[in-house]
Each structure stands twice: as C-alpha cells, then as structure tokens.
Amino acid sequence: MRILLLADIHANLPALNAVLDAARGIGYDELWCLGDLVGYGPFPNECARIIQKQATRVICGNHDAKVVSAKKIQQIIDQSKEPYKVFVFSWTHRSLAEDVTGYLKALPEEASLIFDGRRVVMVHGSPEGMNDGLTAFTPEARLASLAEHVQADVLLVGHTHGAFSREAGRALVVNPGSVGRPFDGDPRASCMILEMTSKGIEVFTQRVAYDMTPVVDEMRKHDFPELLIRAFVQARSPADVIPEENKGSLIEQAMALGSHEGYEKPHAMQVARLALKLFDACALSHGYALNSRERMLLQVGALLHDVGISRGTKRHHKVSRDMILEDKTLSLSDRERVVVALLARYHRRSLPKLEHEHYAALPDHHKVMVDRLGGILRVADGLDRSHQALVKDLACHVDEDVVHVTLTADGDVSAEIEFGKFKSDLLEQAFGKRIEFSI
Numbered sequence: 001m002r003i004l005l006l007a008d009i010h011a012n013l014p015a016l017n018a019v020l021d022a023a024r025g026i027g028y029d030e031l032w033c034l035g036d037l038v039g040y041g042p043f044p045n046e047c048a049r050i051i052q053k054q055a056t057r058v059i060c061g062n063h064d065a066k067v068v069s070a071k072k073i074q075q076i077i078d079q080s081k082e083p084y085k086v087f088v089f090s091w092t093h094r095s096l097a098e099d100v101t102g103y104l105k106a107l108p109e110e111a112s113l114i115f116d117g118r119r120v121v122m123v124h125g126s127p128e129g130m131n132d133g134l135t136a137f138t139p140e141a142r143l144a145s146l147a148e149h150v151q152a153d154v155l156l157v158g159h160t161h162g163a164f165s166r167e168a169g170r171a172l173v174v175n176p177g178s179v180g181r182p183f184d185g186d187p188r189a190s191c192m193i194l195e196m197t198s199k200g201i202e203v204f205t206q207r208v209a210y211d212m213t214p215v216v217d218e219m220r221k222h223d224f225p226e227l228l229i230r231a232f233v234q235a236r237s238p239a240d241v242i243p244e245e246n247k248g249s250l251i252e253q254a255m256a257l258g259s260h261e262g263y264e265k266p267h268a269m270q271v272a273r274l275a276l277k278l279f280d281a282c283a284l285s286h287g288y289a290l291n292s293r294e295r296m297l298l299q300v301g302a303l304l305h306d307v308g309i310s311r312g313t314k315r316h317h318k319v320s321r322d323m324i325l326e327d328k329t330l331s332l333s334d335r336e337r338v339v340v341a342l343l344a345r346y347h348r349r350s351l352p353k354l355e356h357e358h359y360a361a362l363p364d365h366h367k368v369m370v371d372r373l374g375g376i377l378r379v380a381d382g383l384d385r386s387h388q389a390l391v392k393d394l395a396c397h398v399d400e401d402v403v404h405v406t407l408t409a410d411g412d413v414s415a416e417i418e419f420g421k422f423k424s425d426l427l428e429q430a431f432g433k434r435i436e437f438s439i
Contacts, residue, residue, distance in 0.1 A: 282376065382421075391413060
C-alpha cells in the first residue's frame with residue numbers, strides 16, 4: 001500500500017494543490033493527514049474541504065482545535081503578546097464556514113491501525129499532546145519511549161514543520177514536514193510517500209515547488225500582518241523571519257559593527273577564515289545538514305566573537321553576546337541573533353548548558369546549531385592563539401572516530417595546536433569524533 005502522508009497544510013491552497021498534483025503523477029492508494037489543515041493561511045475552507053473529500057484518515061491539529069472554539073480564541077486575544085497570532089486566529093475563526101467548523105470539531109486527536117502486524121499510530125504533536133513537538137534532533141531514547149508508550153511500531157507525527165524519518169528502538173518515527181509552512185528556509189511544499197508492504201516500510205520525502213503569488217495576494221487582500229506574509233515567503237516561523245535587508249550585506253554589516261566598536265580586525269578575519277574552512281570540511285566529510293545560511297551565521301559570529309573586548313577584557317565573551325543581542329543593524333531574525341550572540345558567548349570558556357537562559361530558550365534544532373557552529377568557532381579561535389595568523393591553510397580527513405586536521409603554517413604553531421586541541425571539546429561533542437592536529 002502506498003500512502004501520501006501530509007501534515008500542517010495551514011490553509012495554503014496552492015501548496016496543497018501542487019502536492020496533490022505531484023502525488024497523482026507518482027500514484028498512491030490512500031491520503032493520510034496529521035492535522036493543522038487551517039490556521040495562518042488565507043484558504044481555510046478550501047483546504048479543509050479538499051482533505052475532507054480526499055483523505056482516508058485525518059486527525060486534528062492544535063490550530064484546528066483552537067480556531068473552532070470561541071473560548072480559545074478569546075483566551076488568545078486576552079493572553080497573547082503576539083499581535084499576528086491574535087489576528088490570524090480571530091480571522092480564521094470568523095472565516096470558517098459552518099460545515100468546515102463542524103468537520104474540524106469532529107476530527108479525532110489520534111488514530112491507529114494494524115497493517116501486516118504492525119501498529120501504526122497517528123498523532124499531531126506526540127503521544128503526550130498536540131503541542132509536544134518532535135524533531136530530527138529529539139533524543140532517540142525519548143522517541144523510543146513515546147512509541148513504546150502507545151505500542152507503536154510506526155509513529156506518525158507533524159507539528160514541527162520539519163521532515164524526518166528515524167528509527168528509535170523497535171519503532172519508526174516519521175514526520176512529513178509541512179505542506180503549507182515549511183520552517184527550514186525551503187519554500188517548497190513538503191510531504192512523504194510511505195510504501196507499506198509485508199516486508200517493511202520505505203519512506204520517500206517529496207518537495208514540491210508552487211507559485212506563492214496567490215497566497216501572498218490573498219493575504220494582502222485580507223490585511224494579514226506583513227510578518228506573516230514574510231514568514232510564508234521565507235519558509236520560516238515568524239520568530240525566524242529575516243527583516244528587510246539593511247544597506248549592505250550581512251557580512252558588511254558585521255564588519256561595520258566590529259569597526260565601530262574597535263575590534264581587532266586581523267584576528268577576527270583569521271578566525272572567520274579558519275572557521276569557514278572547518279565548516280566546509282565538516283559539511284563534506286560528515287554529511288550533516290550544514291547549509292549556506294548556517295555558514296553565514298558562523299562567519300558573522302566569528303567576525304564578532306571578540307567585539308566585546310573593546311569594552312574591557314574581563315568577561316568580554318559575555319559582553320560580546322550582549323552587544324550582539326542589543327544591536328539593531330544586523331539583518332538577522334530574532335533566533336538567528338540569539339544563535340550568533342551565543343557563538344560569541346561560547347567561544348571562550350564554558351560550554352552550552354540548559355542552565356543558560358538564552359540557550360535554554362532555543363528550539364532543539366537551534367541548540368544543535370549552536371553546538372556545531374560554536375564548536376567550530378572555538379577551534380578556529382584556538383588556531384589563532386598568537387593573533388599572528390600563522391596558520392595559512394588547513395585540510396581535514398575523517399575516519400570512523402577521528403577528524404584529522406592538517407595545518408599549513410608560517411612559523412611555530414605549537415601554541416595554536418595546543419589551544420586548538422584544548423578548545424576542541426564542543427566540536428568533539430557535537431560531531432561525535434575526536435579531533436587531532438598535525439602539520
């Protein structure tokens with residue numbers, strides 16, 4: 001049996017139509033939907049009716065449950081600190097047709113079936129609740145425990161808007177990503193095809209391009225907040241929306257900020273250069289999802305890691321963090337600003353901990369980003385211990401347990417190697433391999 005698995009459509013009709021058109025070309029036997037048919041997008045009735053007509057199995061998402069309840073809408077109006085949330089929930093509630101409201105109210109929160117002896121469980125967030133999100137970075141032990149709790153051989157989840165398929169204990173945990181609102185910076189609609197046979201289950205992730213113009217036009221027609229429109233276009237959550245570009249590139253902005261504060265430019269440039277070389281080596285050798293935006297965030301963090309030293313050497317890593325958090329010139333989203341600030345904060349002494357306020361507040365995948373990029377930055381900073389740019393180049397070779405870093409140097413780099421190794425702790429932790437240096 002071939003299943004088309006959808007989640008988090010969020011009233012994005014062009015995206016839904018594009019996915020269905022593409023899936024028809026591939027062929028499927030049943031359509032299953034993991035909730036959040038509506039909310040945030042401008043076509044709630046149209047999307048809900050299509051799913052009602054075409055889907056075999058559908059469960060309720062957290063947004064579906066909220067928009068049909070006048071009581072919950074009033075709670076959002078009274079309690080939310082985000083104006084865009086007040087707008088979109090109120091607008092969707094008012095816009096729902098009576099038949100759609102009835103359909104959404106009747107959706108179950110969970111569904112299950114037995115297929116060839118396997119128990120398949122469908123939930124929106126996790127078995128612990130609609131709002132409990134699971135991601136590609138959720139610890140395997142937790143995924144296995146949740147699946148075991150509901151006796152699932154296959155656990156199908158949505159909510160977090162990021163596709164993944166992971167084995168956890170004896171279970172397979174699958175999230176098809178978001179049809180209408182991906183959060184990974186790729187605006188293409190996301191879905192999955194599940195090939196379920198007696199021998200096992202194969203999972204195929206699909207990304208489908210579509211014309212977003214009708215979505216934007218309809219949102220503007222109904223006076224949706226510009227932040228929500230940009231979130232759709234950029235394929236990000238509102239908290240991750242990148243503001244309109246200031247004059248110049250992000251790198252130019254970072255260098256301008258550093259120059260204004262009187263940073264040590266040669267050291268900053270050397271650390272940034274080495275950090276990018278390490279980043280590229282990690283991306284090629286490890287197969288991790290290190291993308292171009294993360295590369296740029298690493299470069300900005302490297303350029304500004306010592307910016308606080310202009311105000312004194314004592315606790316300058318924390319001063320750098322605070323200066324980046326308070327800055328208004330860098331074209332960063334709110335969460336990206338925290339990531340860059342934490343790269344500066346962790347370049348020197350303690351490693352990231354959940355006791356640290358800013359780190360603890362990040363979603364799991366942003367914590368992983370801080371760990372990976374911060375680990376690279378710490379090593380790069382150690383490799384310029386003398387502040388004389390003695391390391392001219394580096395190359396990496398990766399085997400099963402070790403990352404071998406070979407340096408090309410101009411002069412005695414024993415101090416650089418010593419401190420590069422000393423500061424490799426976070427990188428070794430993040431990538432699960434030991435770091436060794438040689439010339």
